[in-house]
Amino acid sequence: MNFIEKNVSVEKAVIILSKNGIQVDEKEAKIILELLYLVSKNYDKPKEKKTLYP
Template sequence: MNFIDKNVSVEQAIILLAKNGIQVSEKEAKIILELLYLVLKSYNKPKEKKY
């Protein structure tokens, strides 16, 4: 899965999670970031108007 505008690197995610007591590998951090980008993508979809 490729997102053009990835603003958070895997290394930044690992550091941020570690600051909050969560230790993850690079593979796990990539999965977490992909999930967050998917949530963001679905959240930003315009809602359909029901008539």
């Protein structure tokens, strides 16, 4: 996966996760980051609902 702008390094992700009680190594943190980048890339904001009555 290629992302132009990766704002969070693997090392930073390990630190953030460990502060929240989640112990991961760099390989696991990389997988987590790739998943989060993929989810954010494919996230589609909810569209405005149209009502039947004005």
